Amino acid sequence: MKIATWNVNSIRSRLDHVQTWLKSSEVDLLCVQETKVVDEDFPRSVFTDLGYHTYISGQKSYNGVALISRSPLEAVNTGFAAVVGDEAADYEAQKRVISGVLNGVRVVNLYVPNGSDLSSDKYEYKLGWLGVLRNYLKTLQTDHAEILVCGDFNIAPEDRDIYDPKGKETHIMSSPPEREALQRSIFDLGFSDACRQFHEDGQFTWWDYRTAGFQRNRGWRIDHHYLSEGLRDRLQSCAVDAEPRGWEKPSDHAPVVVELA
């Protein structure tokens, strides 16, 4: 089965791209971030007409996540609080988490806060959010042997995931505290980076709209698939599809696809 993650930067602005890409990529499940739309305005029928089941958690203007699946998903839930309860109360307003079970695999679709810059309140929010993520995933692990955590993490795990890492220790998405939080919330729980099973470097997933970032391949790898131990042996491929980034009026992110046996 093929599972993709893609930050579309507004599902309504990217509707044509998402439809076109769904048809050509033939993924079983597409995990979308930054839908930027309240649930009642989500363009559901477009995907229903294409034969997909849609599960959404959105809000006005910002954030928003969705699961678009060929088969119905089981046990879908949204937000951290559905799993960890009151501890996540401060993080429920922003819609950044949706999860469902496909063929026995619990798939978690995340839109990790950006953080703005290191002196911002949003940076503290990002680190706090990642702390709750750890408990959320630990709790899921008690019920599910096989978990895939994917999404826009807004963190480049290592310097080789940035086109030019010079000076990036004070930069959002690559500062040491963010990387340490990723270590605690993902790698310390036994998850592994699907991309690293196939690629040593490159594989950028985001290029800045400004300064012709894509044309000059000034990219960052910040969208990821993380696999529980049992899924590692089933991983057939992990690849960025940079093509839609070159289309007219693109999202600034490209989709990343994993194939599991």
Place this chain on the structure above:
DNA sequence: ATGGCGTTAGAGTAACGA
């Protein structure tokens, strides 16, 4: 050093993203 581009909201800019 700053802003650069794109989206949303909503009517001129401002917030936000990364």
